[in-house]
Amino acid sequence: MTTVAHTQTADRELDTRCVHNGPIKSRDYIFTALTPSGRHIPSNAPADTREESDLSPAERVFACKELGTQIWGAFAANATKGELFNLLAISKNSFLGLVPEIWRDLGKNIHVLLNLLNLRYFDYGLPRSYLIGNAYLSFVKYNINAIIRSFQLIKMGFYGQHVRKVEVNTVTVTPGTFAFLSTLFHNSSALFCSLVKLEWMEASARNNDLLYVLTPALEHLYIQTFDFPDAQDSSVAFSGWVTRVCQTTATISPDLRYLGIEAYGTLSVKLALDFFQSLHALKVHRIDVETSEELPPAGQMAELTELQLASWSGSSAIFDVMLTVCPSAATTLRRVDLQSLAHLYYPENTDFIYHVEPLLSVPQLEHVVLNFPNHIFRYTDEHLRRMSAAWPNIEKLGLSFECERGSSVPELATLGHVAFHCRRLQSITVPAFVGAWLKDGKYRIDSPPNHPLREIRTQNIEYKIERRHEITVALRRAFQDLVPYYPGYGAYERQREADHALLPPYVLRSRLTAISLRDLEPQFYYT
Numbered sequence: 001m002t003t004v005a006h007t008q009t010a011d012r013e014l015d016t017r018c019v020h021n022g023p024i025k026s027r028d029y030i031f032t033a034l035t036p037s038g039r040h041i042p043s044n045a046p047a048d049t050r051e052e053s054d055l056s057p058a059e060r061v062f063a064c065k066e067l068g069t070q071i072w073g074a075f076a077a078n079a080t081k082g083e084l085f086n087l088l089a090i091s092k093n094s095f096l097g098l099v100p101e102i103w104r105d106l107g108k109n110i111h112v113l114l115n116l117l118n119l120r121y122f123d124y125g126l127p128r129s130y131l132i133g134n135a136y137l138s139f140v141k142y143n144i145n146a147i148i149r150s151f152q153l154i155k156m157g158f159y160g161q162h163v164r165k166v167e168v169n170t171v172t173v174t175p176g177t178f179a180f181l182s183t184l185f186h187n188s189s190a191l192f193c194s195l196v197k198l199e200w201m202e203a204s205a206r207n208n209d210l211l212y213v214l215t216p217a218l219e220h221l222y223i224q225t226f227d228f229p230d231a232q233d234s235s236v237a238f239s240g241w242v243t244r245v246c247q248t249t250a251t252i253s254p255d256l257r258y259l260g261i262e263a264y265g266t267l268s269v270k271l272a273l274d275f276f277q278s279l280h281a282l283k284v285h286r287i288d289v290e291t292s293e294e295l296p297p298a299g300q301m302a303e304l305t306e307l308q309l310a311s312w313s314g315s316s317a318i319f320d321v322m323l324t325v326c327p328s329a330a331t332t333l334r335r336v337d338l339q340s341l342a343h344l345y346y347p348e349n350t351d352f353i354y355h356v357e358p359l360l361s362v363p364q365l366e367h368v369v370l371n372f373p374n375h376i377f378r379y380t381d382e383h384l385r386r387m388s389a390a391w392p393n394i395e396k397l398g399l400s401f402e403c404e405r406g407s408s409v410p411e412l413a414t415l416g417h418v419a420f421h422c423r424r425l426q427s428i429t430v431p432a433f434v435g436a437w438l439k440d441g442k443y444r445i446d447s448p449p450n451h452p453l454r455e456i457r458t459q460n461i462e463y464k465i466e467r468r469h470e471i472t473v474a475l476r477r478a479f480q481d482l483v484p485y486y487p488g489y490g491a492y493e494r495q496r497e498a499d500h501a502l503l504p505p506y507v508l509r510s511r512l513t514a515i516s517l518r519d520l521e522p523q524f525y526y527t
Helices: 008-018 057-063 065-076 081-087 092-103 110-117 133-142 144-149 152-160 177-182 235-252 320-328 357-361 381-390 414-421 465-478 495-499
Strands: 105-107 165-169 197-202 220-225 258-263 281-285 306-311 335-340 367-377 396-403 427-434 455-462 507-512 524-526
Touching: 092 152, 105 110, 110 133, 110 152, 110 165, 133 144, 133 177, 144 152, 220 235, 235 258, 306 320, 320 335, 320 357, 357 381, 381 414, 396 455, 414 465
Parallel strands: 105 165, 165 197, 197 220, 220 258, 258 281, 281 306, 306 335, 335 367, 367 396, 396 427, 427 455, 455 507
Antiparallel strands: 507 524
């Protein structure tokens, strides 16, 4: 089992540079380390020995850590970072209350924290600029004694323990940085010891720095690998790196609930996924799915609520994934995104409903996106009716593929049937619609009142040009929340323009594009 340990290089550097200082054993902030204006406690201040009855109401409130945290959190929610920084020096209470709010979500600003060790940045006689990459690591190693004497390492440890979300790109954070920094803290603890969400972009399959950032509190891990065509590392090497990382992650972060893996090459991730037993969300892009055996056993997916798989090649078994996942996660699964951008595919059974049959046995699904732009299926009105009856809680339904030439497609009026079964549906995308259904000589869509449907998308819609006004009016009457928008023209400000548009403005002619792990919703391009 892979475990986090000191690297020999880091140990050697530590011995030669700061052996008399030793690692930092505490992350308690020493207020005398700061010298800004304000009411920080002086170094010779006596301990506060007053009784609680002698404290002011404000002091009693902030003396309660839990209550003070709630107050500062509510205040920080409506303030800018600049405003919060200006309040840090008011008092010890404001400092301790605001620091967790300021450093909670570091995002892409990892160098703001790392450059606390950049003494040149804080020397106002020199040009102020951040050090990144190998220049940063070399500077820190060479100047570690001066850094410790300046209390900058204590500051970094104190701020770092409050970071809960961070993004790290190893193009700018050179390999070995976190391995060395971990040797400077007691028991080689991680710099971000309270980290909950980590997004890691890896450029080298030989870098183990991610293992020094993992924490027991980690719940969300997103990994992206850059498989550059001219680089020495191949997709095979990155697959091994992902497996090694996942093996250690499953040990150090047993409460991990979200795992996202994305690559520029094609990954084989079966061994990597075998280590996890209780994932709630699994998202893998560029997966090589030749057989259903590429995924872990069904028992390891019993707690899945989200499943997102995208394959650029080897997608012949992408539908078999449903046979594996749906029976074991039938009571927990809420979101499914499956995508294949592989070559043109002609299945033996062209009925689309046949391939998604396992999903019909998961009635609590709220989000379903199935994107197979190069696959050809037969998709009928009956298929759409069966899917709507199977998923009463669905909020977003997105289907994208080529319809079999000459086969019938769903009628636009069937949206009324869908609306009666799916009372929460807000967005629907299907490959094709036909608007030829008439009732009593008029075009009408029967739907429940106040339905929340806001968006209808289709790759192709057929209707008689002379009936475009009737279709538009029928859609508006059936779904009052529909957004009247058409690409290139923007939102229609006047209803008359919407009623007499060249195409029904409530039906966007578009299709799904590649799903991204980092986008909450699938993207579209317009036809």
